[in-house]
Amino acid sequence: MSEINKIPIFVRDFSFNVKTKKGYKTILDHINLSIPSGSLVAIIGASGAGKTTLLNSIAGRVLGKSEGSILFGNEPHSNRINKILSYVTQQDTMHTNLTPRQILRFVSDLRLPKTIKKQEKNQIVENILKSLQIEHCADTIVGSPESGIKRGISGGEMKRVNIGMGLVTNPSVILVDEPTSGLDAQTAYLCTSILKDLTKDGRTIISTIHQPRQSIFELFDYLVLLSHGKLVYFGPINEIENYFAKMNFFPPRNTNLADWLIDLVSLSEGELKKEETINKLSKELSVYQKDEIQLDIIHDKNEIDLNEIDLNEVDKDKEDDLEIQDIPDDFEEIDLDKITNPNFIQNNSNGIIKGEVGTLEFIKSLVKYYNNSNLMKKTLSMKIPKQKMDLHLERPVNLFKKTLILTKRGFYGLRNQKRYIIQRLLQPAVLACFVGWIFSGIPSNQSGLMDRLGILFFILLSQILLSIMAVLFVLPKEKAVFLRESMDSAYPTVCFFISKVLTDLPFGILVPTIFAVIITPITGLQTNPKQLLILILFCILSANAGSGFGLMISAATRTPEIALTMAPVMVVPMIIFCGFMIDLNNITKTLSWIQYIDPVKYSFFVLVKNEFTGLKFTCTQSELVQGVCPITTGEQFLKFKGFYNVNYWENALFMIAFILLSWGLSVYFLSKARKREAGR
Ligand SMILES: Nc1ncnc2c1ncn2[C@@H]1O[C@H](COP(=O)(O)OP(=O)(O)OP(=O)(O)O)[C@@H](O)[C@H]1O
Structure with a gap:
């Protein structure tokens, strides 16, 4: 088992912007953190403060304009780092x-x-x-x-x-997004204490956390307090009260410290309503920070022991460079026990921090104060190791093995869902019985010609629709797990896709076979082995073309709802252009090309030729034309309708090409979704 690498994390002057319609929006603004290995760090702040964006930035999962650096030891995020890092998402995404x-x-x-x-x-x-x-x-x-x-x-x-x-x-570094969301107090405490235990052997764990109870909050070693993308506090949890006391802010007795801090750094509703407030804050603070703070990344010239890194380790030379402004000497002496006013934060008149709580001016002042504080000095003074870390990395299993494992996992999932298997296999059987009953006893006269054509069309339609629907609902759930695992570099897209196709293959063979075998004798279609085999084979190809098409739509769309809306728009032309509903010669030239890429048409033509070859037809009295029966053999009908020259092999090859193309496009769209996910 790989050893824990003791990895400190350094965030230096990191800003992150996203492009919006109104230009770039600053989500994180000049963040500086120095996180020693083996610590449990909480990121808190009001909703929209930038907690998840900061966590994702550390995980290397954001796409946007960023400045500054995030270093693991002395390395930026890379595939190498990804191997020792684990990201636990807020959603419990699993099979x-x-x-x-x-x-x-x-x-x-x-x-x-x-x-x-x-x-x-x-x-x-x-x-x-x-x-x-x-x-x-x-x-x-x-x-x-x-x-x-x-x-x-x-x-x-x-x-x-x-x-x-x-x-x-x-993993040596674990990033956790809201590990306690939706949990009761006891379970939330249990989950956080498990994280705390995991830091004991040197793991670094950073977690966003929403409204933690006091007991949970105290389990953390360090706090990152954000307000609208700005860093208001980064330091040890046990120094928070002293730090804010220096500014004359005291949490009321028996209050939840985290809640109090979030209230303190949140903008009031009135301020939030001012549309440009946050952008203004970004611009003003950026200017201020550029002018007044010198942010240096200090490289230690010698190799240092990462275990010994401690936030209290201050580079004395740097300390002298930074000047603490406006802090009266006597603030260290304040006795917290004497402060009893629970509404203290509502009335801010200490002179150090400007503006009333909840105003933009107040937050600007808090950020300015922090930027000049000893804590900031300590952060910036923590030495970044010069040498590359010697990570304990081992090669994972190869791609072939990964595909087999994923396929095995798919089959295990199916085995656990016996009811689903029964439902999927019963569905074609029931449908075939019902439809077969409607079409049973097709006459061999002229009216039976069109009935026979109708049943063949319905057989194809049902195969395509059953397989598309099965995929449209199942893939999105598996896609979520795939995106999570591929973010962890667990396997490439193609491994996932091949395993998905292999897991679905038994249904892709069994469902059309069951349908064809049941409907053929009930309706009176030709049952000799060769013709039945061709019918089954083209039903299988159609079902797989349908599922390939469904996979492609599912992979290309973000939600099952969108996929469900898109599917009919794309399936209806396929049905129309198959040659049953309209004579393909009568289609306007600008649209007639669609028939050449329509897999339903290629299957339908084969099924018609297969069924009508060798059949004899009669006429009722009313069907005779001038005393003659117009169509007496299947071949005659095939020639009349333009199905006679169909080549089974060519059409089968086209179907296979269509299936392969839809699979290829599905892999392409899944890879795109994966890249999109990386930038969330
Ligand atoms: N890609 C993006 N495009 C535009 N705005 C974004 C983007 N990503 C984040 N934001 C905005 O940045 C701000 C911070 O978002 P983030 O999700 O990091 O906040 P948060 O503190 O985690 O919030 P919450 O607690 O509600 O999850 C929000 O105002 C959000 O709308």
Whole structure:
């Protein structure tokens, strides 16, 4: 098992801007942090303060205009760093049709080095289950009522599985987005204390956190307090009260410190309503910071022991360079116990900080004060190691093995969903019986000609629609897990996609086969083995063309709702241009090219030729034309309708090309989604 690398994190003069319609918007503004290895850091601030953006920036998961640097030891984010870093998302994104033990085992198979034996990997998983206290539900299917899988484990247990997924690789740096959201107080405390325990062997953990209870807040070592993208405080948790006391701000007795701090640095509603307030704040502070702060990245000339890095380690030379302004000497002496006014922060008249709480001026003043504080000096004085870290990295399993593991995971998920399997296999059987019943006993007279054509068209339509619908609803859930795992560099897009296709293949073969085998005898279609086999084969190709098409739409769209809206717009032309509803010779020239790329047409033509070849037709009295029966053989009908010269092999090849193209485009769109995700 890889060792923990003790990695301090340095954020230096980091700003992040995103492009909006009105130009660039500053989301993070000149942030400076020095986080020693082995610490648990909380990022707090009001909604929209920039907490997630800061966490994502550290994780290297933002796309936008950034300035400054974020260093792990002395290295910026890279693939190398990504291997020792783990990001635990706020959403508990996982395969809800697996059990926690299965989920963690598959993550361990995918992400741990190939040198680790299966038994050892399983032991790692068992240790995680134990340390996260989820052994009791390790074999219960996670569940997801909205996906039709019965709720299995609780929200708190799910959150711990989510954290566990990030622990399998024994990461040296863990970034956690809101680990306590949606949890009751007890479970939230448990989750945070688990994170605290994980820092004991040198891991660095940074977490955004929303309204933590006092007991939870106290588990953290350092606090990053943000207000509208600005750093208002970065320092030890146990120095917060003293720091704010110097500005004459005291939390009321028995108050939750985190809530109090967030209230203190939030803009009032009135200020927020002023549309340009935040942009103005950005511009003014940027100018101020450029003029008044000298931000240096200090490189230690010698190799230093990363374990010894401590925020209290101040470079004395730098200390002299920075001047603390406007802080009366006697503030150190304030006795916190004497302060009893609970509304103290409402009345700010100490003269150090300008403006009333909730105003722009007040926040500007707080930021200015922090920029001149000893804490800022300490941050900037912490030495960045000169030498590249010697990371303990091992090679993961190869891509072929990864694809096999992902496929196996897909089949495990299916095995856990027996009802889903039964439903998918019953669906074609029931539909075939019902439709077969409607079309049963097709006569062999002239009216039977069109009925026969109708049933063939319906067979194709049902295969395409059944397979598209199955994919449109299933892929989005798997896509979420794929995006999460690919952000962790667990596997490339193509591995995921091949495994997805392989997992769906049994349905892609069984569903059309069941449908064709049942409907053929009921309706009286030709049942000799050769013709039945061709019917089944083209049903299979059509079903896979349908699922390929569905995968492509799902991969290209962001939500199942959009995919569902897009699907009919694209499927309807395919149906119209297949040659059943309209004679293809009568289609206007500007649109007639569509028939050449329509897979339904290629399948339909084969099915018609296959069915009509060798058939004999009769006429009722009323169908005779001048005493003659117009169509007496299938071949006659095929010639009349333009189906006679169809080449089975050519059409099969076209279908295969269509399927391959839709798969290729799906991989392309998934890769694009992955890049988009990286920039969220
Ligand atoms: N890509 C983007 N384009 C435009 N604005 C963005 C973008 N990303 C973030 N923002 C804005 O930046 C601000 C900070 O967003 P962020 O999600 O980091 O805040 P947060 O503190 O995590 O908020 P919350 O607690 O509500 O999740 C918000 O006002 C948000 O609307």
